[in-house]
Amino acid sequence: MLAKRIIPCLDIKNGETVKGTNFVNLRSAGDPVELGKSYSDQGADELVYLDITASYEGRKTFTDLVRRVAAELSIPFTVGGGINELSDVDRLLNAGADKVSVNSAALRRPELVNEITSHFGSQVCVVAIDAKYTEEKGWKCYVKGGREETDWGLFDWAREVCERGAGEILFTSMNHDGVKEGFANDALARLSDILSIPVIASGGAGKMEHFRDTFIQGKSDAALAASVFHFGEISIPDLKHYLKSEGINVRL
Amino acid sequence: MKVAIVKYNAGNIRSVINALKRLGIDPLFTDDADELRSSDRVLFPGQGEAGTTMAYLKTHELDNVIRSLRQPVLGICVGMQLMCRHSEENDTDCLGIFPTEVKRFQPLVHEQKVPQMGWNTIERLQSPLFRNINDGSFVYFVHSFYVPDNEFSIATTDYITPYCSALHKDNFYATQFHPEKSGKIGEQILKNFLEIE
Numbered sequence: 001m002l003a004k005r006i007i008p009c010l011d012i013k014n015g016e017t018v019k020g021t022n023f024v025n026l027r028s029a030g031d032p033v034e035l036g037k038s039y040s041d042q043g044a045d046e047l048v049y050l051d052i053t054a055s056y057e058g059r060k061t062f063t064d065l066v067r068r069v070a071a072e073l074s075i076p077f078t079v080g081g082g083i084n085e086l087s088d089v090d091r092l093l094n095a096g097a098d099k100v101s102v103n104s105a106a107l108r109r110p111e112l113v114n115e116i117t118s119h120f121g122s123q124v125c126v127v128a129i130d131a132k133y134t135e136e137k138g139w140k141c142y143v144k145g146g147r148e149e150t151d152w153g154l155f156d157w158a159r160e161v162c163e164r165g166a167g168e169i170l171f172t173s174m175n176h177d178g179v180k181e182g183f184a185n186d187a188l189a190r191l192s193d194i195l196s197i198p199v200i201a202s203g204g205a206g207k208m209e210h211f212r213d214t215f216i217q218g219k220s221d222a223a224l225a226a227s228v229f230h231f232g233e234i235s236i237p238d239l240k241h242y243l244k245s246e247g248i249n250v251r252l
Numbered sequence: 253m254k255v256a257i258v259k260y261n262a263g264n265i266r267s268v269i270n271a272l273k274r275l276g277i278d279p280l281f282t283d284d285a286d287e288l289r290s291s292d293r294v295l296f297p298g299q300g301e302a303g304t305t306m307a308y309l310k311t312h313e314l315d316n317v318i319r320s321l322r323q324p325v326l327g328i329c330v331g332m333q334l335m336c337r338h339s340e341e342n343d344t345d346c347l348g349i350f351p352t353e354v355k356r357f358q359p360l361v362h363e364q365k366v367p368q369m370g371w372n373t374i375e376r377l378q379s380p381l382f383r384n385i386n387d388g389s390f391v392y393f394v395h396s397f398y399v400p401d402n403e404f405s406i407a408t409t410d411y412i413t414p415y416c417s418a419l420h421k422d423n424f425y426a427t428q429f430h431p432e433k434s435g436k437i438g439e440q441i442l443k444n445f446l447e448i449e
Binding site for chain 2: 001002003005040045070071074075076093094095096098120121122123124167168192193196197198219221222251252
């Protein structure tokens with residue numbers, strides 16, 4: 001049976017790992033290559049490296065870092081941040097990334113998703129969605145690292161990119177991110193129900209129970225977290241043993 | 253040891269090169285028939301679509317070269333599928349090294365997503381390729397098409413249906429999963445392949 005995946009996310013700024021609370025107030029948390037190797041040894045199923053400054057400063061993702069990670073790591077990893085066109089994807093895949101995640105650029109120009117999947121296959125294309133829920137507007141997608149609201153609703157946009165060939169959805173709830181009170185399981189379950197591709201839950205992990213809940217109530221295929229892993233609040237082996245004891249199929 | 257990777261129009265072989273380098277091997281990446289024939293080991297990895305990759309192999313006469321290899325050969329993912337007789341993916345006639353069909357996953361319920369993407373177990377292991385690997389070990393898969401169980405199967409995996417996740421016949425080996433992305437288990441499998449007599 002296919003295992004549920006645990007994915008540490010490494011936010012990268014100037015070659016260092018950082019983690020923000022609600023997308024601001026960044027704290028440093030170590031060397032990205034060493035940290036990635038350590039997660040791999042502990043049993044992480046995949047890694048995500050996000051160049052968090054790229055989308056609004058227009059910088060290219062750190063190709064050299066990707067090359068170093070690819071040389072050292074024997075599990076799959078995704079690279080995101082600042083991917084605006086096909087040549088960015090080509091460069092990052094050539095450097096050894098297994099998948100790329102696109103966010104703002106796809107919202108600006110949805111055809112980018114078709115271009116990536118027709119050139120490199122659906123499996124390399126993760127569409128990352130940052131969305132915020134408000135009473136008056138419901139779930140709305142945001143661009144530029146959560147700085148700018150768009151007209152797209154979360155579920156319409158997810159359906160749209162799925163039809164355009166996206167391989168996975170990485171959904172971050174801006175309401176839950178950094179708050180550590182659990183994932184946005186209602187929205188995640190609805191995404192899983194309407195989409196035919198895997199959904200990765202992001203934003204809100206604080207305790208091991210939150211992972212169980214997103215796999216069961218949220219119907220998530222994978223769960224992503226950063227600070228709880230970086231600062232040792234949850235160890236990956238403990239988490240996986242806990243999930244297994246709760247009847248969830250994980251790789252041990 | 254001279255190890256060659258078959259160069260053709262299948263995507264992303266960088267991770268296979270990296271995995272071999274971690275084992276101390278600096279592989280050749282070549283479509284030259286003499287180089288492939290004179291290597292101690294040949295790897296035939298691949299991501300991509302069966303029709304266009306098979307057409308490329310034929311145009312470049314790599315189909316006959318691969319079939320005629322005598323040293324241990326390891327196909328990975330689409331490489332494995334291309335080594336079979338025929339694929340449902342664009343109704344493609346393949347290399348025919350393994351006399352088996354390649355079929356598309358047919359989900360029975362919504363939760364069964366295609367492609368299968370992630371870690372799943374390999375069972376009923378029976379090959380030197382899996383020396384020191386236990387039944388139930390997790391390896392990494394990304395695929396929409398699969399090989400049904402058959403007499404050349406050396407590993408079984410269950411996704412939607414139990415299917416064949418590795419093959420062996422004569423000097424030809426193949427895995428549906430990606431050993432180069434399967435952590436320490438995958439590393440051991442690649443090491444085993446390099447050490448096969």
